[in-house]
Structures are given as structure tokens and as C-alpha cells.
Amino acid sequence: MLKKKVLIIENDQDIRNIVEFILEEQGFETMSTPEPEDLSEITTFKPDVILLDEFINSRPGHRLCLKIKRIESLRHIPVIILSTANNIELIATECEANDYISKPFDIEHMLGKVVKLIDHQPLAY
Structure with a gap:
């Protein structure tokens, strides 16, 4: 069975490294970047979930x-917004994110959200 993939787009290198390490320890394949050059990184990696820093x-x-949610071939990918912003729930709703996590966050909480979104994805044909 193929490993589930998580793309981590996070400005803070320490958070990026920790999240990547934890997810890989849990059996996920990861790719991380402070910022994608363009959407081709997303279409090439084909993540099952994207963890996206608001900043x-x-x-x-x-x-x-x-932008991801407006592109037909990408809109099915669940996006979780990560932020320290007080209005993160509103930001996530307005950008059509599937979920959000307030920073600082508990690793188990983050893992639970990732697994939940991966388990509830429709099958791609």
C-alpha cells in the first residue's frame, strides 16, 4: 500500500522540521517547503493533505x-491552515480550507486532523 503524502508549507524551519519528522515517524511521506515556487510542486508531489502556514x-x-481550491485538479486536496492569528477560523472559512490549527499546537491534535482528512477523502478515479 502506498504511503499517504503530506505537503508542509511552513515559514518557520523549526516547525517544518518537527512536523516533518513526526509525520514520517507515523508512516507518512512528506515534502516540506517554506513556500512553493509554483503550483507544479503540488501537482508533482500529489499530496493527500496540505498543511499550510498562514504567514x-x-x-x-x-x-x-x-488558488488551490479554484483549480479543478487540486481542489479535492484537503488544506489545513496553521496560524497564530486570532481569527484563524474566519480565515480558514474564507479561503475554503478544510480545517485549521492554531499555533502553538499539540502534535497529537495535528496528527488527528491529518488522519481524519485523509480518511474522509473521496476515492480518485
Whole structure:
């Protein structure tokens, strides 16, 4: 059986490294970046879930989330927004993210959300 894939788009290298390590320990295949160069990284890696920091280098993460959700071939990929913002729930709703996690976060909580979204994905034909 193929490993489930998680793309981690996180500005903070320490958080990126920790999340990547934990997910790989749990059997996920990961790819991490502070910011994707373009959407081809997403289409090439074909993640089952994207963990997306709201504060990436050159643009707000919610704009990237909206872009993903507007592209037919990508919109099925669940996106979890990560943020320290007080209004993270509103941000996630407005950008059509599937879920959100407030920073700082508990690793078990993050894992539970990732697994839940992967388990509830429709089958791709």
C-alpha cells in the first residue's frame, strides 16, 4: 500500500522540521517547503493533505489556499491552515480550507486532523 503524502508549507524551519519528522515517524511521506515556487510542486508531489502556514514569505497562505481550491485538479486536496492569528477560523472559512490549527499546537491534535482528512477523502478515479 502506498504511503499517504503530506505537503508542509511552513515559514518557520523549526516547525517544518518537527512536523516533518513526526509525520514520517507515523508512516507518512512528506515534502516540506517554506513556500512553493509554483503550483507544479503540488501537482508533482500529489499530496493527500496540505498543511499550510498562514504567514508564508511573499504572500498570505490563505491566498495560496484559495488558488488551490479554484483549480479543478487540486481542489479535492484537503488544506489545513496553521496560524497564530486570532481569527484563524474566519480565515480558514474564507479561503475554503478544510480545517485549521492554531499555533502553538499539540502534535497529537495535528496528527488527528491529518488522519481524519485523509480518511474522509473521496476515492480518485
